[in-house]
Amino acid sequence: MIDLTMIWAFIIAFAVFAYVVMDGFDLGIGILFPTLRVGHGRNRAMNSIAPVWDGNETWLVLGGGGLMAAFPLAYAVILPATYPLIIAMLLGLVFRGVAFEFRWRDPAHRAFWDTAFFGGSVIAALSQGMILGALLQGIDVTGRAYDGSWWDWLTPYTLLTGLGVVAGYALLGACWMIWKLEGDVQEHAYRLAVRAAIATLLLMGAVSVYNLLLLDQYRERWLDMPNILFASQVPLLTAIVAFGLFYALKTRRDLMPFLLALALFLLGMAGIGVTIWPYVVPAQITIWDAAAPESSQIFMLVGVALTLPLILAYTGWAYWVFRGKVGHEGYH
Secondary structure (H helix, E strand, O other): OOOHHHHHHHHHHHHHHHHHHHHHHHHHHHHHHHHOOOOHHHHHHHHHHOOOHHHHOHHHHHHHHHHHHHOHHHHHHHHHHHHHHHHHHHHHHHHHHHHHHHHHHOHHHHHHHHHHHHHHHHHHHHHHHHHHHHHHOOOOEEOOEEOOOOOOOOOHHHHHHHHHHHHHHHHHHHHHHHHHOOOHHHHHHHHHHHHHHHHHHHHHHHHHHHHHHHOHHHHHHHHOOOHHHHHOHHHHHHHHHHHHHHHHHHOOOOOHHHHHHHHHHHHHHHHHHHHHOOEEEOOOEEHHHHOOOHHHHHHHHHHHHHHHHHHHHHHHHHHHHOOOOOOOOOOO
């Protein structure tokens, strides 16, 4: 028998991962923006993401809309617990989107728009990481409703996860510039990527250790037999990918650092899956508890089956059309 709830869980997980890897690198460029040379460096970095940056956020809509439609109980619990963070994330995305357009049309105030682009990127990335942290640290639920306070999301743990996502996006942004640019900007990106990779790995390690202190369920998933035999493969593969990433940066590869940075995010998401599965709200609500009625899931699955291939097709086509490096003149 087909388990529609599991299918929808993987659809939403795929949408979230697609958003993280696709919007992550352009948020990362915004995070690194102050380190780039005014004029030449910033213009080339921005031109490298100009054809794709707004389409990348399609996946955020699919992930959020899918959660509301397929797992309404989870949506009704998670959103009240993280409203301030979600509002901050959306405002950050709005600021960076407006700044992206206006820095070209209002050169007299370009310094202001550059600052808005940087600030919006940092706020959006930090908020996304803290939303993840707020979910992982646990949400107070009574019956079928959120039972915490307005500030439950603000803890040292959520700040740690927020900084981890900021560092990870900076790594993706640096590796994207390595792939898409050349010359002095590319050399600068290599140096940034090394620093961002070190910060990302340190913060991933810190969050992983902190997770073991949060809930008994997490410790059992990672440390009890026979779970440890399977779960230990995630940190082992992470170490291998990290070694490959530093080697690729040292040997000045173009595409490989970006692919390995994506692999780090994939392994991070696998680690989250190991930690919380099958809960959508850890230790409170499973995916089956939160799922919409089967008839609703079938109805929505038909729509996703029609639209998801189209989204993948036009996204792939956009990246194919604008393949290759951005030259010194700012064009592909």
